[in-house]
Amino acid sequence: GQQVMQIPQYQHVQEGEDFTTYCNSSTTLSNIQWYKQRPGGHPVFLIQLVKSGEVKKQKRLTFQFGEAKKNSSLHITATQTTDVGTYFCGGGAGSYQLTFGKGTKLSVIP
Amino acid sequence: DAGVIQSPRHEVTEMGQEVTLRCKPISGHNSLFWYRQTMMRGLELLIYFNNNVPIDDSGMPEDRFSAKMPNASFSTLKIQPSEPRDSAVYFCASSLARATEAFFGQGTRLTVV
Numbered sequence: 001g002q003q004v005m006q007i008p009q010y011q012h013v014q015e016g017e018d019f020t021t022y023c024n025s026s027t028t029l030s031n032i033q034w035y036k037q038r039p040g041g042h043p044v045f046l047i048q049l050v051k052s053g054e055v056k057k058q059k060r061l062t063f064q065f066g067e068a069k070k071n072s073s074l075h076i077t078a079t080q081t082t083d084v085g086t087y088f089c090g091g092g093a094g095s096y097q098l099t100f101g102k103g104t105k106l107s108v109i110p
Numbered sequence: 111d112a113g114v115i116q117s118p119r120h121e122v123t124e125m126g127q128e129v130t131l132r133c134k135p136i137s138g139h140n141s142l143f144w145y146r147q148t149m150m151r152g153l154e155l156l157i158y159f160n161n162n163v164p165i166d167d168s169g170m171p172e173d174r175f176s177a178k179m180p181n182a183s184f185s186t187l188k189i190q191p192s193e194p195r196d197s198a199v200y201f202c203a204s205s206l207a208r209a210t211e212a213f214f215g216q217g218t219r220l221t222v223v
Binding site for chain 2: 097
């Protein structure tokens with residue numbers, strides 16, 4: 001079945017440094033969604049990408065969908081302590097459901 | 111809207127007991143999902159309902175797990191009998207349509223001792 005891998009599993013950065021997490025699917029995706037989960041919280045939707053090569057920005061966050069629609073990345077510029085949390089990607093393969101990666105847990109050192 | 115509402119927020123039960131988790135999706139959403147989250151396995155889809163009908167329950171671990179959605183505003187996930195390995199955070203999520211933004215509830219943290 002479809003598998004979605006995320007790397008790295010953990011990332012510790014100094015405040016102000018950049019951060020990138022990568023999402024790779026074993027199959028071609030129809031769409032990919034990114035969620036953020038704060039410690040002790042629930043996943044909160046960030047964005048959805050559907051087009052090959054699509055790039056979307058939200059302030060300091062940049063999301064990219066690969067040309068082959070099998071990978072995606074989330075890049076945060078100049079991290080802040082408010083960016084702390086776990087970032088999940090969820091890949092859809094033409095059906096209703098998303099297969100989630102295990103997430104990348106981001107720690108930001110002030 | 112209050113968002114997706116789950117209850118209880120925390121549940122501690124003894125092995126062998128029946129556990130029922132409850133979810134009220136966002137009004138107007140026709141898709142409902144139950145997920146289980148653990149450190150080892152991450153976020154796993156257990157079951158998906160569309161218009162109150164179970165579409166895919168292939169993620170349900172075993173027969174001890176069952177889920178119902180008697181109407182558009184209520185769903186339950188039942189574990190009977192519960193086992194320590196069922197300890198996890200269970201999330202309910204709803205969305206307006208397939209392949210759109212999912213709104214997650216606060217989750218139920220289940221501990222089976």
